Amino acid sequence: MTDYKTIFGKKIKLQTTDLTMSTATEGELFYSNSDSEFKVGVKLTAWAAGENLPQQSSYLACCGPQTAGLVWSGQSPPLSPPYRDEAFTYDGTDWTASPDISQAKAVNAGTGTATAALSVGGYKYPPSAYQNDTEEYDGSSWSEVADYPTTIMSGGIAGTQTAAVVGGGTGEPGHTSRNVTNEYNGSAWTAGENMPASYASSLRAWGTQTAAVFCGGENPSVTGATLSYDGTDYTAESNSMNTARANHSCAQNGTATAGLIFAGAPSVKTNTESWNGTSWTNEPALGTARSVAGGFGTSTAAVCAGGNPFPSGAIGTEEFSETITLKTVTDS
Numbered sequence: 001m002t003d004y005k006t007i008f009g010k011k012i013k014l015q016t017t018d019l020t021m022s023t024a025t026e027g028e029l030f031y032s033n034s035d036s037e038f039k040v041g042v043k044l045t046a047w048a049a050g051e052n053l054p055q056q057s058s059y060l061a062c063c064g065p066q067t068a069g070l071v072w073s074g075q076s077p078p079l080s081p082p083y084r085d086e087a088f089t090y091d092g093t094d095w096t097a098s099p100d101i102s103q104a105k106a107v108n109a110g111t112g113t114a115t116a117a118l119s120v121g122g123y124k125y126p127p128s129a130y131q132n133d134t135e136e137y138d139g140s141s142w143s144e145v146a147d148y149p150t151t152i153m154s155g156g157i158a159g160t161q162t163a164a165v166v167g168g169g170t171g172e173p174g175h176t177s178r179n180v181t182n183e184y185n186g187s188a189w190t191a192g193e194n195m196p197a198s199y200a201s202s203l204r205a206w207g208t209q210t211a212a213v214f215c216g217g218e219n220p221s222v223t224g225a226t227l228s229y230d231g232t233d234y235t236a237e238s239n240s241m242n243t244a245r246a247n248h249s250c251a252q253n254g255t256a257t258a259g260l261i262f263a264g265a266p267s268v269k270t271n272t273e274s275w276n277g278t279s280w281t282n283e284p285a286l287g288t289a290r291s292v293a294g295g296f297g298t299s300t301a302a303v304c305a306g307g308n309p310f311p312s313g314a315i316g317t318e319e320f321s322e323t324i325t326l327k328t329v330t331d332s
Helices: 004-008
Strands: 013-015 029-032 037-050 061-063 069-072 087-090 095-098 109-113 116-124 129-137 142-145 156-160 163-167 181-184 189-191 204-208 211-215 226-229 234-236 259-262 272-275 280-283 294-298 301-305 317-328
Touching: 037 301, 061 116, 061 294, 069 109, 069 116, 069 294, 109 156, 109 163, 116 156, 116 163, 156 211, 163 204, 204 259, 211 259, 259 294, 259 301
Parallel strands: 013 029, 061 109, 156 204
Antiparallel strands: 029 037, 037 317, 061 069, 069 087, 087 095, 109 116, 116 129, 129 142, 156 163, 163 181, 181 189, 204 211, 211 226, 226 234, 259 272, 272 280, 294 301, 301 317
């Protein structure tokens, strides 16, 4: 008589106390002695509505985990100014006003945490000008620190307030796509390896200064390509995003082996994809299609806030979650 162990070569665990959703793993099969049933862990992922942003805004800079996020700067509809200098924190339930950044701008890059954030570059109007300023936030106030080596907006950024990397972007003269990379150590910027030119603008990044992932962007065509950065060199990954895009959003606190991207352009998108360090997997779609939205959190607990389309703008907040639920194994 055959049995599970003979067929698959694995034992089924006997649990005298039932596993919980927090202790089970996806695909883990066990026998629950307390319930006299076979059970398995099943992964569930979904977007759910959260509290609306205090104001319609796009091109936000963001950082932090899902329950302690920070967003700042941005642009409110219509497409012409106003640009914003406001900042808000999100605790997973409510948005709360925080101290304003030093000047109104949009499309600046942000990384770090809600009590140790870094803001780089951006675009200010009037006058129509790209920015090279760098600011740090300590949870109570913003301080200007060493300027970025060139004017920039729409760059990809990863890391922390004292160990960050910025790659790509757009700047002057003539709205030139940047392929430069610069690293920040908390007091000064140092040049890194140039990024392949095709990844230069409107891309996104996450991870650490020495283990970052950059993806998407345009120069001028939109790409789904993925790059890894190890603090010294870029490596082109063999697997591209399932949907090429620019002006997308990401879980800013993701890791090199666990990332999440969502939304994007051209044309506003609901597509969501996760990165496992090797390949991309389609995940449940956003409830509202958008681009240039704020994004923060991790690959299993992320937030998407605001964004386009104009002129109406997007004010909604959505939360992405991944949980393991226990299912009873039956013969059907």
